[in-house]
Amino acid sequence: MSGAPDLVVVGPPGSGKSTIGKLLARKLGVAFADTDALIEDRIGRTISDMFTTDGEDAFRLLEREVIAEALDAGHGVLALGGGAVLADATRALLREHRVVALDVDLTDGMRRTGMSTARPLLAGVNPRATFRSLLAARAPLYREVATVRVDTSRRSPNQVVALVLTEL
Ligand code: S3P
Numbered sequence: 001m002s003g004a005p006d007l008v009v010v011g012p013p014g015s016g017k018s019t020i021g022k023l024l025a026r027k028l029g030v031a032f033a034d035t036d037a038l039i040e041d042r043i044g045r046t047i048s049d050m051f052t053t054d055g056e057d058a059f060r061l062l063e064r065e066v067i068a069e070a071l072d073a074g075h076g077v078l079a080l081g082g083g084a085v086l087a088d089a090t091r092a093l094l095r096e097h098r099v100v101a102l103d104v105d106l107t108d109g110m111r112r113t114g115m116s117t118a119r120p121l122l123a124g125v126n127p128r129a130t131f132r133s134l135l136a137a138r139a140p141l142y143r144e145v146a147t148v149r150v151d152t153s154r155r156s157p158n159q160v161v162a163l164v165l166t167e168l
Helices: 017-028 035-043 047-054 056-073 088-094 106-113 127-145 157-167
Strands: 007-010 032-034 077-079 099-103 148-151
Touching (some): 017 077, 035 077
Parallel strands (some): 007 099
């Protein structure tokens, strides 16, 4: 996809990466891809299943590989899974790309994810506390890779997209 305005979208679960990514891609007239979906296509089962069967480390390894391939191919707008920034090697890859980091607060993040079991890291006994520490631990990593940061809390997808396009 040479010449296309390649963008990567990162942020915690519930920050709206896929929704915003798709809208951004439509506005920019480029393709959209989501690495969680690319991974599920490749393994032929859900990420949740992979976490349970193979463990998080195996997932992170495959995630890094899929992201590297997608970045290499030229991707239009690419949304990453929320934990992709945990890997040093993945953050290093992102340095050469324009990265939109979406923020969300605890209340909106919890509401949007519904704390669903499809998100294995949030399926514990105290999801609110788990989510709070996840947001705190990852905030510096999203900041590190961000070209542009937009808080999606109490904003509609269209408002977020307009802000991203203004800030880029
Ligand atoms: C994860 C977030 C998920 C998915 C996996 C791990 C995380 O993606 O990649 O379950 O570590 O935060 P979303 O951010 O799209 O929920």
